[in-house]
Amino acid sequence: MAKGDPGGTTRSRRPAPRSKKGAAGNPELVQLLTPDGERIDSATGPDGTEYRVDFTDEEYRGLYRDLVMVRKLDAEATALQRQGELGLWASLLGQEAAQVGSGRALRSQDMAFPTYREHGVLYCRGIDPIMPLGLFRGVDQGGWDPNEFKFNMYTIVIGAQTLHATGYAMGITMDGKIGTDDGEAAIAYFGDGATSQGDVNEAFVWASVFNAPLVFFCQNNQYAISEPLERQTRVPLYQRAAGFGFPGVRVDGNDVLASYAVTRTALDNSRHGQGPSLIEAYTYRMGAHTTSDDPTRYRIASEVESWQAKDPITRVKAFLEKQQIADAAFFAEVDEQARRESVHLRERVLNMPNPEPVTMFDNVYPNGSPLLDEQRATFNRYMESFEGSAH
Amino acid sequence: MAKGDPGGTTRSRRPAPRSKKGAAGNPELVQLLTPDGERIDSATGPDGTEYRVDFTDEEYRGLYRDLVMVRKLDAEATALQRQGELGLWASLLGQEAAQVGSGRALRSQDMAFPTYREHGVLYCRGIDPIMPLGLFRGVDQGGWDPNEFKFNMYTIVIGAQTLHATGYAMGITMDGKIGTDDGEAAIAYFGDGATSQGDVNEAFVWASVFNAPLVFFCQNNQYAISEPLERQTRVPLYQRAAGFGFPGVRVDGNDVLASYAVTRTALDNSRHGQGPSLIEAYTYRMGAHTTSDDPTRYRIASEVESWQAKDPITRVKAFLEKQQIADAAFFAEVDEQARRESVHLRERVLNMPNPEPVTMFDNVYPNGSPLLDEQRATFNRYMESFEGSAH
Amino acid sequence: MATETLTLGKALNTGLRRALETDPKVIIMGEDVGKLGGVFRITDGLQKDFGDQRVIDTPLAESGIIGTAVGLAIRGYRPVCEIQFDGFVYPAYDQIVSQVAKMHYRSGGRLSIPMVIRIPFGGGIGAVEHHSESPEAYFAHTAGLKVVTCSNPQDAYVMIQQAIASDDPIVFLEPKRRYWEKGQVDLEAPLSEAYPLHSARVVRPGTDVTVLAYGPMVRTCLEAATAAAEDGRELEVIDLRSLSPLDLRAAYESVKRTGRAVVVHEAPSNIGLGAELAARITEECFYSLESPVLRVTGFDTPYPAARVEEEYLPDLDRVLDAVDRTFGW
Amino acid sequence: MATETLTLGKALNTGLRRALETDPKVIIMGEDVGKLGGVFRITDGLQKDFGDQRVIDTPLAESGIIGTAVGLAIRGYRPVCEIQFDGFVYPAYDQIVSQVAKMHYRSGGRLSIPMVIRIPFGGGIGAVEHHSESPEAYFAHTAGLKVVTCSNPQDAYVMIQQAIASDDPIVFLEPKRRYWEKGQVDLEAPLSEAYPLHSARVVRPGTDVTVLAYGPMVRTCLEAATAAAEDGRELEVIDLRSLSPLDLRAAYESVKRTGRAVVVHEAPSNIGLGAELAARITEECFYSLESPVLRVTGFDTPYPAARVEEEYLPDLDRVLDAVDRTFGW
């Protein structure tokens, strides 16, 4: 699927098979595609909102392609880290559906504020997937232009970006860019652990008070490094929103359709002036927190296995097969594309040049600083003193 | 009323006159005494909890005495500030019932964490009311022993004390001091403005996760300096609690009986192991934020007048009169006591000695520091150099 | 030159007004900056005239103020954030040092955060705790931030506008005890021709000792210089104005002439600005110094109760005492 | 003396274990300190052996960690708080500087906060942003806090116990890139007879130049001293250990002999520890100095991308270069 608006076209659509009724679903968890690949026609959120999607076959296939691509590129990054080519990698394994679903739900004018794990959203925004690898390789601190792609820099300090997103969204209102279909919205990504940070709760306050066009998208992957959800809350996270005065909904974060539907609705509500909302995408971090982490110290294999049965990609594949939206040739072609792009990614990473040391003095201030000019000059003289020496 | 536990004795009690049924009351605002001095038998909170009080006549009179005393002493402090004897004063005018009600609801083993405005709670804890005047006069930064009186130091940095209270309450649990009638609980005071601070929301997270025996007591006096409540929230503050996983209740903060009942119940729940809760005492700051403030810049006289009709003392007096619990002699005697004690307060403030300048080097570290020893010595030599000089 | 007599506070207010007029992207945000005009009235009347979309009363949360201002800056605004008192900036410290200070660097220069963080700072007004602090070292030590302070109405008026016009994130420290002091302000001179924001200025020439100060201590040092002159000693007083980056060209030149230097600030001594000034001046003027650079500062205690702040804060006598000591070395 | 070979990380772990055994009021709290044993495994095995009431995995909120620890301290506990990385301490900055640092003072000595805040600090491990910072000046400038750091396993083992036993609030900086370095540790010697926590130590005597360092840079300076010795120059290396209060007795004595001093740290230069050391040494040893005190530090930029950190951080060559310059002055 190209960057664009799935669900926004008028081509012939496949109505969702009526295998399950949404009304029968769990209002505590919006789901449109079961782990077995059964489509649910529509699902109702806790406040009565009806969620549904209306995709063409091509769009369904596009979502599948996205999911496979981001998983494969992510796996390649993990491999590169193992081989010493990256300093660290924070894998999205298991969270592809939450990221692709929400990422594709963004309209081109919407602005996203990621953490350090939103490689899937980044991909949906049309950014070259090599970009975050520069940060994790240590050659830069983020390589894309946030304004060009409407995707801010990665933020590692937990929760800080939620306030940036809130301010940005306040700016949308101040610019008068809400109230129509062309209106803008912002989305702030964060994890379950982040909900404990003061900044995130302050963002809730501000977004509410200023009725900011902002979607808080919390990927509850059940862990903050080693700490299980119970260290952050004793009630479902989506319920946090009500006490701040805006709606919250929990979606099956392993269901790309539901993640899309819920995010699209929330963003559209925001752009039309209905203010903020919170989405809790209920998912699971299948891998380690980062490549530095050892999850066997704090969680048991059976838990991981139980979530394997809810894999976000398997269910889409099962659905596409059952509904004959895609055939073996298609799946093979997608795999082949993923393989090709990951090989290409690897080659490019291996060829990433190290920065010139002296560039560390650049971009400290837009207007520069005499202190840095002096330090840069001294540094250059010092480095030159080694030239031609055995050093 | 002496420091102690009203409502905990077995003397003959006056059943509440059945003039109004609580069930008919507003579940969004727990009230046991109307502005006209009508007693409501019992009131129901949003979660169905029944609140009632069961006081002897003496106890009713005691609460009245407390209210009059704290208002009078507060007025004296304001007057002292106007005359230049204090640098600043943060008046509790209008919030007497919330403070006396909650302050008397504390059992002797409970620990309170105030802001800078809880002179009424301080009074109920048996602390000499001159104590906070030292801070506002600038002769010290708080004069009482927090552990002796189970009343922590005043905290000016908005919200910070809510985390201290949470940690303290965690310590209660770790000490095994919950689960019985002798159990301990803590109470954290803060304002409506404070609810926007990250720290307060982090305290909510922690108290919930650790099921801390802690009552969050928010005096919503409608303003944070000049900012009205709408700058902090668009839903009632007590509703914030549910999203963190514990109950919240809004009480008429100008009703000393309801404030007592709600706080007593919440503290007792905590001491019995039922974890934290949030009380929003709905009240009004009748005066300026502090003596430095000019409220005419941001609020209209009619608003203040409408709240005057809900005065926390007038209604108790009306009730005592109507029910013939107290007579004119009693009211005169209380006024006289208040007058006497405020004159006494004034005299003592005027005689408060300034600290010796060199004491500023004391108590920086429990174990001292050579750097400070050096600075102290230098300072002493420097001061001595002026002795006998015209300086 | 059409000058007017303004207090330092009114000069800031007028400078802010001018900035709001000049650039529609400039916004003011903070606690009580609206109807109240701020607790020191520095934003008095601005919300009335520019509306509550340009002068925004915020929720009571400093991290929120700075964090949302970062987002507004990314959106293209130029936020001027008021922190109510020095002692209340710390809840925003993470946003300031990890986000505001680093955004330009982290983004490889793609993002700028043209933010001004206004903080009334320093003591001497008889306030309760947390209302008299001098946190400048915490910011000036942080790469990516610039830090300035003004000592008189004219500078206040010009520097606040320069800071707002600058694309660098700037912590703008306001000497709160000088808010009520009056001076002549030229309201007409074009900003483009003003004395540069990050340059120090010799505010009193002298020959015997170089005295470096900034913000509230400049006046104290000028008074000391007057007193010293009566005793026949000529102090050269330099107003640093920019605390990061420091502009020490005038200081070096001066110390090479005088051979003696005294640095004065309210903040505690240990690892304060004075240390940096002493270290750099010593390095640059090593062979000119007749005595080590001496520091006159607040002591290394928390800010004490108001009734002893006079003894805590550097004053004329302590400055003169240090001057004397440079001669006795 | 029964010594064992331990890594610095394991020495800290053993010291923490000893502290938990010694005093039932000691508790450990932080993110991932339980089952995971902390991201650097410094608390490895402690929750298993002391239970989750003594070794507490906390919600992900640094202000919450420090703020609740203040309350626990008021309740009589002795909290040892782990901050996961240097760059994540700032959300707790308000609680640290306004509450932890001031509580004893504000309460007129009635309350003490015997808290230890452990922070792995410094660079050199190829990490991503926010994981390599040196925030010591932010704390050492703050009256009411003490700040210490260790440079070797023996000190790590002893100092962490001393810090926990002290009633002062102490920021304990752990040189993360030295966690895996091994050394002999005497596990038996009684704490009461140990070298005092707040004293500096000469770790290599020398006659020509005094080199002051702490934490991760001590080893760098010792290596420089070895290299210099080959060229016939004897560096005296002092491990400061305590960054607040500073213990400069040995430094003064040394500089009066050598006439030259070089200060080394990873943190940026501007208003860093080096400035304070230069200022004080100059004041105390004015007539002994043959050259100004020189600083070898990180540059005044945000911590750069990992692939250039080697050039950012002081290394043997830069130390030797500064040593040379003290002779060329």
Ligand SMILES: Cc1ncc(C[n+]2csc(CCOP(=O)(O)OP(=O)(O)O)c2C)c(N)n1
């Ligand atoms: C302020 C801050 N504290 C600590 C950390 C270290 N840290 C990095 S990721 C992480 C856990 C985050 O958990 P969560 O928010 O659930 O996101 P996830 O990694 O699971 O996607 C922690 C503690 C940090 N980056 N920032």
Ligand SMILES: Cc1ncc(C[n+]2csc(CCOP(=O)(O)OP(=O)(O)O)c2C)c(N)n1
């Ligand atoms: C962190 C912090 N920021 C700002 C202030 C300045 N300030 C003092 S009181 C106050 C308003 C507090 O409002 P609220 O919490 O409603 O309490 P109230 O004064 O109404 O009792 C403000 C902004 C402060 N003390 N601390």
Ligand SMILES: [Mg+2]
């Ligand atoms: Mg998580």
Ligand SMILES: [Mg+2]
């Ligand atoms: Mg209020």
